[in-house]
Amino acid sequence: MTLKKGSFIIEELENVQINIGKVGAKEEEIPEGPTPRPEIIGLRNWDNCIIDRYNPVYTPTADTCDYCTYGKCDLTGNKEGACGIDLEGQSARQALLISIMGSACHSAHGRHLLNYLIKKYGEDFPIDVGPSNLKAPLTETIMGITPKTIGDFIPVLEYVEEQLTQLIAATNTGQEGSSRDFESKALHAGMLDLLGMEVADIIQISCLGFPKSDEKAPLAEIGMGILDPKKPVVICVGHNIAAPAYILDFMDKNGQFDKIEIAGLCCTAHDMTRYNKTAKIIGSMSKELKYIRSGIPDVLVTDEQCVRADILKEAQKLHIPVIATNEKIMYGLPDRTNDSVDAIIEDLVSGKQQGVLLLDFEKVGELVPKLAMKMGPIRKAKGLTALPDDKEFKLLVAKCTKCLQCTKDCPQSLPISDAMAAAVNGDLSLFEILHDKCVGCGRCDYSCPSGIPVLNVIEKASQRVIREEKGKMRIGRGQIGDPEIREEGRNLVLGTTPGVLAFVGCGNYPDGTKDVYDIVEEMIQRSYIIISSGCSAMDIGMFKDKDGKTLYERYPGRFVKGNLLNTGSCVSNAHIAATTIKVASIFAGRKTKGNWEEIADYVLNRVGAVGIAWGAYSQKAFAIGTGCNRLGIPVVVGPHGTKYRRAFIGKPYKKENWNVLDGRDGSVVNVEPAPEHLMITAETKNEVMPLLAKLCFRPSDNSLGRAIKLTHYIELSEKYMKKLPDDWHIYVRSEADLPVAKREPLMKLLEEKGWKIDWEKKKIIEGPLRKVDVSFQPTNVSRLCKEAKK
Amino acid sequence: MTPKASGKQEEKIIDTTRQAVPFNTGNIPGPKMARAVMPAISGKMLAKAKRPILIVGSEIDDPDVLERVVALGKAGIQIASVGDSYKYLGDKGLDAHYVNMHALASYLCDPEWPGLDGKGGYDLVVFFGITYYYASQAISALKNFSRMKVISIDKYYHPNADMSFGNLRKDVFIEALDEVIEQLPNKNSR
Numbered sequence A: 001m002t003l004k005k006g007s008f009i010i011e012e013l014e015n016v017q018i019n020i021g022k023v024g025a026k027e028e029e030i031p032e033g034p035t036p037r038p039e040i041i042g043l044r045n046w047d048n049c050i051i052d053r054y055n056p057v058y059t060p061t062a063d064t065c066d067y068c069t070y071g072k073c074d075l076t077g078n079k080e081g082a083c084g085i086d087l088e089g090q091s092a093r094q095a096l097l098i099s100i101m102g103s104a105c106h107s108a109h110g111r112h113l114l115n116y117l118i119k120k121y122g123e124d125f126p127i128d129v130g131p132s133n134l135k136a137p138l139t140e141t142i143m144g145i146t147p148k149t150i151g152d153f154i155p156v157l158e159y160v161e162e163q164l165t166q167l168i169a170a171t172n173t174g175q176e177g178s179s180r181d182f183e184s185k186a187l188h189a190g191m192l193d194l195l196g197m198e199v200a201d202i203i204q205i206s207c208l209g210f211p212k213s214d215e216k217a218p219l220a221e222i223g224m225g226i227l228d229p230k231k232p233v234v235i236c237v238g239h240n241i242a243a244p245a246y247i248l249d250f251m252d253k254n255g256q257f258d259k260i261e262i263a264g265l266c267c268t269a270h271d272m273t274r275y276n277k278t279a280k281i282i283g284s285m286s287k288e289l290k291y292i293r294s295g296i297p298d299v300l301v302t303d304e305q306c307v308r309a310d311i312l313k314e315a316q317k318l319h320i321p322v323i324a325t326n327e328k329i330m331y332g333l334p335d336r337t338n339d340s341v342d343a344i345i346e347d348l349v350s351g352k353q354q355g356v357l358l359l360d361f362e363k364v365g366e367l368v369p370k371l372a373m374k375m376g377p378i379r380k381a382k383g384l385t386a387l388p389d390d391k392e393f394k395l396l397v398a399k400c401t402k403c404l405q406c407t408k409d410c411p412q413s414l415p416i417s418d419a420m421a422a423a424v425n426g427d428l429s430l431f432e433i434l435h436d437k438c439v440g441c442g443r444c445d446y447s448c449p450s451g452i453p454v455l456n457v458i459e460k461a462s463q464r465v466i467r468e469e470k471g472k473m474r475i476g477r478g479q480i481g482d483p484e485i486r487e488e489g490r491n492l493v494l495g496t497t498p499g500v501l502a503f504v505g506c507g508n509y510p511d512g513t514k515d516v517y518d519i520v521e522e523m524i525q526r527s528y529i530i531i532s533s534g535c536s537a538m539d540i541g542m543f544k545d546k547d548g549k550t551l552y553e554r555y556p557g558r559f560v561k562g563n564l565l566n567t568g569s570c571v572s573n574a575h576i577a578a579t580t581i582k583v584a585s586i587f588a589g590r591k592t593k594g595n596w597e598e599i600a601d602y603v604l605n606r607v608g609a610v611g612i613a614w615g616a617y618s619q620k621a622f623a624i625g626t627g628c629n630r631l632g633i634p635v636v637v638g639p640h641g642t643k644y645r646r647a648f649i650g651k652p653y654k655k656e657n658w659n660v661l662d663g664r665d666g667s668v669v670n671v672e673p674a675p676e677h678l679m680i681t682a683e684t685k686n687e688v689m690p691l692l693a694k695l696c697f698r699p700s701d702n703s704l705g706r707a708i709k710l711t712h713y714i715e716l717s718e719k720y721m722k723k724l725p726d727d728w729h730i731y732v733r734s735e736a737d738l739p740v741a742k743r744e745p746l747m748k749l750l751e752e753k754g755w756k757i758d759w760e761k762k763k764i765i766e767g768p769l770r771k772v773d774v775s776f777q778p779t780n781v782s783r784l785c786k787e788a789k790k
Numbered sequence B: 001m002t003p004k005a006s007g008k009q010e011e012k013i014i015d016t017t018r019q020a021v022p023f024n025t026g027n028i029p030g031p032k033m034a035r036a037v038m039p040a041i042s043g044k045m046l047a048k049a050k051r052p053i054l055i056v057g058s059e060i061d062d063p064d065v066l067e068r069v070v071a072l073g074k075a076g077i078q079i080a081s082v083g084d085s086y087k088y089l090g091d092k093g094l095d096a097h098y099v100n101m102h103a104l105a106s107y108l109c110d111p112e113w114p115g116l117d118g119k120g121g122y123d124l125v126v127f128f129g130i131t132y133y134y135a136s137q138a139i140s141a142l143k144n145f146s147r148m149k150v151i152s153i154d155k156y157y158h159p160n161a162d163m164s165f166g167n168l169r170k171d172v173f174i175e176a177l178d179e180v181i182e183q184l185p186n187k188n189s190r
């Protein structure tokens, strides 16, 4: 008899159930580090090491707490509430809760996919992510195991789920009281988030034929102007590919790609193009309301995450049927999972039902294209749209009384009334500018006392630019392959590639999507490696240069300097963090399994990687950022990020905070503040560019690398802030660290600061904090020092 | 020169205490919200402070506003130039220093911070011209985790400050800034 995985009961022993796990000989998994499957306390020392240097900074949005019925308690001025928690503790508790929410979101996505893919392909389906031995870096580092099949991820997600439950428990009133320990827990939740994302993306890459570390993945069309509105249009909204995959398969099988337009909004769009390159992308969550109100979609399919709560309400107004395909978002719709496709279509076409919950993906796949073919002609004949016609538009803009209520309610405080006034005189240009800055939230509609549907007016006025909104995005490639790391790791650690900048997160930009394009263009021309994912990856592809080329068409997608990579959807963020683990492992030979602290210590001190979530809005983005922080990767968020309420900010003036150990002998070395912060915001794109360059400094930089990084830091500051940075000299350890082109004038400035210069030899004699030492092994973990090991 | 000549007693008195509701409608932090004040009060406090600091941000690009920033700087007030505002101030001969707003909020909560010039901490924070929600969030750190007095002389009502103007029209805002400047002993250095 061959035993298979699962449960069975032996006859006449009804009460005995035998569970068989993995069958067959399996090589022993030996963790190489001290913390496989870390519990809450497992990495607390590392967390404290981070927090001691990068102090949590709290910017509460509310000075009160109303989590339990003792309250509502006034905590203003860091007072204690009835339960004993003060505002610092409460703010840290919120940081933990936000991290948990984000982490749970990605992990539950992973769980949904894992259950579905195991059912479809079996537990033994092998992992295949491309040309890599280190296939699941986060899983190895956190769990201490090397997964080989998708079934190997079952205990991984079980671990995540168990830990998240423990963390949620700590947020109940009367549990944790220390802000430091809340933060350690938040960092734990962030790490779990990275793990959950890795599981989700590896299994979908392996099973669904997504590009596997493909630097030459094809380009996909993106933008609000790319679809032919005369054809029936299907729009899938959310993050989970399971249901849209069936729709794409059905359309493929029936040769419908030239008859029906199918595109995605938010990360589902990414994964649809990874699954089938014929699919198209409308854009980020900011485009959801705008696109629905255009009336172009004939069928809306929702799954999970970043799906607006009012989609059903908005769709109803325009007779667009909504097919909800995931239990996380059901909108109160009737469950028609067990009904026939034809019966459901009949009810939706007749308008008897505005939408349905349909959890059978086979049925979704068949129903959606058929429904689109029926709805398309009906809806188009009626010309359904929420946008006003030309006559209505004129009447609406004339109604504006300049009361500014819309501006006060607008999260971007946009000058809407100025655009209304200009439009009265036939000038639509101000509205066209607003269209890019507007995050499509619809708050202004609610606020206007004159009853102007403001968002619809903005969109109507912007039809010219919307028609032109046609970009290109390189389809998500998945991981960075081991061979690429081998080639580039050395440049990164020595600093000769100035840094890896990871553009992640959502579309809540402070000043429009163009900012991201501008920042990427500037930094890529300076040879930074740009990796992107999620909505940022989309927005990068939305603009063109004077030759009509997008950045993805101008720059190749390999992990080398001056390249632009898109890893994929939100869960593909895991690969960006994992890349730093690969550098530590493949380039530097660090052990990974169960060895988080050593890896994170390596990343913090030696890998010049920085995350930028310029438009982060969601709890998921905060969790990702917090997970990256635990891995030693600094993150910069746009100004809206202050509303996350917690940052990790370094204090360069506290010299004692910048001591590290030299791994060779355990001696203490006072180093420059590098990286200076772990999580911080910036107000504008001009401010963020030099900040990114600065955050790429690492104590391990060699002189050539430091000179390159310093060159960019100085040049970016001079270009965008019109000044030499105040702290540039802190990063100079010898004359060789100085940018070659500016060496002499900079040495003169150093002399003015009191440094001693030997002008004959053109050498710095006295002044720097420390000397360059190419063998220096900076570490914050004493057990990694040779002396300590003895 | 600012449009208002000093000592003109007959000029209409502006009221900066009206419309004292958070500029972003939902930005209601809790029971303690800024007292709405007239510019003379803010100006006097600024004049009395031993070591005040003025924080300005990316919204000082308007020439009328910039002119007042320069006037305040010339009256001897040190300027923390956040965001990308330094690009407007660097050539004006002021005691202006670039600093990140979020980091500054953190440093101002730390009694050991040696200040932007290494000469010690500050006893009064005054600010305007910063992206509204960004400033509001950053100063919530000062409100709750420092003893620092914080005065907004912005055109928006800032609930997290100790004192603030209400939401002002631009012309009233400029006039209010002039009245603040009017209180400073070294106002004529500009």
Ligand code: SF4
Pocket: A406, A409, A410, A411, A412, A413, A414, A416, A437, A438, A439, A440, A441, A442, A443, A444, A445, A454, A455
């Ligand atoms: S829809 Fe746009 S303009 Fe209206 S409140 Fe939201 S961001 Fe502002």
Ligand code: SF4
Pocket: A399, A400, A401, A402, A403, A404, A405, A406, A407, A416, A417, A420, A447, A448, A449, A450, A451, A452, A454
């Ligand atoms: S709320 Fe309405 S009336 Fe008031 S400024 Fe905005 S669009 Fe005009």
